[in-house]
Amino acid sequence: MEKLAAPRGTADVYPPQSERWQSLEARIHQIARRFGYGEIRTPTFESTELFVRGVGDATDIVEKEMYSFTDRGGRSLTLRPELTAPVVRAILEHNLLAQGPQRLYYVGPIFRYERPQKGRYRESHQFGVECFGYAEPEADVEVIQICRELLRAHGIDATLEINSIGDAACRPAYRDALLAHFRPRAGELSAESRQRLERNPLRVLDSKAPEDRAAVESAPSFENHLCGPCAAHFSRVRALLDAIGQPYHVNPRIVRGLDYYTRTVFEFISDALGAQSAVCGGGRYDDLVAALGGPATPGVGFALGLERFLMVLDAVGHDARPARDGIAVIALGETARTRLVPLVAELRRESGAVPITIDYSEARIGSQLKRADRANARAAIIAGDEEIARRALTLRDLALRTQSDLEEVADHGAAARSVLEWYRALPGEIVPGTLAV
Numbered sequence: 402m403e404k405l406a407a408p409r410g411t412a413d414v415y416p417p418q419s420e421r422w423q424s425l426e427a428r429i430h431q432i433a434r435r436f437g438y439g440e441i442r443t444p445t446f447e448s449t450e451l452f453v454r455g456v457g458d459a460t461d462i463v464e465k466e467m468y469s470f471t472d473r474g475g476r477s478l479t480l481r482p483e484l485t486a487p488v489v490r491a492i493l494e495h496n497l498l499a500q501g502p503q504r505l506y507y508v509g510p511i512f513r514y515e516r517p518q519k520g521r522y523r524e525s526h527q528f529g530v531e532c533f534g535y536a537e538p539e540a541d542v543e544v545i546q547i548c549r550e551l552l553r554a555h556g557i558d559a560t561l562e563i564n565s566i567g568d569a570a571c572r573p574a575y576r577d578a579l580l581a582h583f584r585p586r587a588g589e590l591s592a593e594s595r596q597r598l599e600r601n602p603l604r605v606l607d608s609k610a611p612e613d614r615a616a617v618e619s620a621p622s623f624e625n626h627l628c629g630p631c632a633a634h635f636s637r638v639r640a641l642l643d644a645i646g647q648p649y650h651v652n653p654r655i656v657r658g659l660d661y662y663t664r665t666v667f668e669f670i671s672d673a674l675g676a677q678s679a680v681c682g683g684g685r686y687d688d689l690v691a692a693l694g695g696p697a698t699p700g701v702g703f704a705l706g707l708e709r710f711l712m713v714l715d716a717v718g719h720d721a722r723p724a725r726d727g728i729a730v731i732a733l734g735e736t737a738r739t740r741l742v743p744l745v746a747e748l749r750r751e752s753g754a755v756p757i758t759i760d761y762s763e764a765r766i767g768s769q770l771k772r773a774d775r776a777n778a779r780a781a782i783i784a785g786d787e788e789i790a791r792r793a794l795t796l797r798d799l800a801l802r803t804q805s806d807l808e809e810v811a812d813h814g815a816a817a818r819s820v821l822e823w824y825r826a827l828p829g830e831i832v833p834g835t836l837a838v
C-alpha cells in the first residue's frame with residue numbers, strides 16, 4: 402500500500418514546534434488587543450466570485466493559484482487564498498460599518514496552489530489586520546506599527562519598504578506611461594511579463610526574471626505620476642513614519658500582487674528569507690468595499706505569514722528551545738503506578754498551567770528520564786521499589802540535575818500541594834534567546 406502523507410506544500414505542526422506557534426499566537430492576540438483591534442473569524446471557504454471580484458481576475462492568485470471546487474449543490478467555492486476580501490464580505494453582511502470605523506484582525510490558514518519551496522506553501526497561515534473607515538495617513542502608519550511591534554517583540558530586524566501606487570485618478574496616466582515604456586521593449590521581456598503587459602502593466606514592475614531587469618530598472622516611477630491628493634498622502638505617511646522613528650526605504654518596484662490596492666503599499670523584508678523575502682505585505686484599499694457592493698469606505702491593512710515569521714526567528718536564533726515546563730511522573734512498576742495515579746489526579750486538579758504527564762510503560766528509569774528530558778519537562782517525580790520501601794518520592798529538577806525527597810503522606814491533595822510548592826520554588830531556567838510571552 403502506498404504510504405499516506407500530508408499533501409505537497411502542507412505541513413503538520415506537533416510538539417515542540419506547536420509550542421512556538423502557540424506562543425507566537427498568544428503574542429499576536431496580545432499586540433492586536435493593545436492596538437484596539439478585535440478578532441474576526443470567517444469561513445475557510447467562500448464563493449469563488451468573492452475572490453474574482455475582490456482580488457482581481459488578472460492576478461496570479463485568481464488566474465492560477467486558487468483551490469476552487471464545485472460542491473454537491475453546484476456552487477463554485479474556493480478555499481480562501483487571502484482574508485481581506487472575506488473580511489470585507491463579512492463586515493458588509495453584518496452591517497458593521499454602521500457602527501463607525503472598524504479595527505479587526507485574524508489569524509488563520511490560507512490556500513494557494515503555488516510551487517512549494519522554502520517559505521512558500523500551499524497551505525500557510527496569516528496574521529492580518531484590517532482598519533476600515535479612515536482615509537487618513539495616520540491609519541496607514543498605525544497598521545505598520547502593529548507589524549513593527551510584533552517584529553520588535555521578537556527582536557527581529559526587518560526592513561520596511563513602501564511605495565504609492567496612486568488611485569483611480571492618477572493610475573490610468575501612469576499605466577499609459579508604463580505601456581509606452583515597455584511596449585518598445587516587449588521583445589526583451591520574459592514570456593510572463595509580455596503576457597502581463599497588456600492586462601496589468603504594473604505587475605511587470607515586480608517581475609523577478611533576470612531578462613526583465615534592465616527594462617524594469619529604467620521604467621518610470623509612480624512617484625512622479627501621482628496626482629496631488631495621492632502625493633500629499635504619501636508624503637504625510639513618510640513624515641509620520643519619521644515621527645515615530647520607523648526607518649523605511651521607498652521602493653518603486655513594490656506594486657503587490659493583488660488588484661485592490663490604492664495609494665500606500667508596503668512590505669517588511671528580511672534577508673533571512675532568501676527569495677521569498679516578504680514576511681509581511683499590505684497597503685491601502687480605498688475602493689474595495691464599494692467594489693464588493695458596500696458604501697464607499699476606505700481601508701488599510703496587512704497580512705504576515707506565520708511560517709515565514711518563524712523562519713526568520715530561527716535565523717536570528719530566538720526561541721531555539723522553549724523554557725522547560727511541567728512535571729513528568731515516573732512510576733516504576735504496577736505498585737508504584739497504583740500509588741501515583743491518585744497523586745497525578747490531584748496534581749492535575751491543582752497545577753494551574755503546569756503540565757503534568759505520567760509514563761505508564763515498563764521502561765527502565767534511565768529511558769523514562771530521557772523521555773521526560775526530551776519532552777522538555779522541568780521536573781520529575783520518581784517512585785520505584787526503593788522509594789516505596791522508604792515511603793517517599795524523589796523530586797528531581799531536570800534542568801539543574803538536583804534532587805530531593807518528599808515524605809509520603811496519606812492525603813494525596815496535601816502531597817500534590819507540597820509537590821507544586823516545591824516545583825514553583827525552583828529557580829528560573831535561563832534559556833539563551835528565549836523571550837517570555
Ligand code: HAM
Nearest residue numbers: 483485520521522525679680681682683702703704706
Ligand atoms: P500577500 O502579500 O499575498 O498579501 O500575503 C501576505 C503574506 O502572507 C506574505 O508576505 C507572506 O508572508 C505570506 N504568504 C502569502 N502566501 C504564502 C505562501 N504561499 N506560503 C507562505 N507564506 C505566504 C495578502 O494576502 C493581503 N490580503 C494582505 C493585506 C491585508 N493587505 C491589506 N490587508
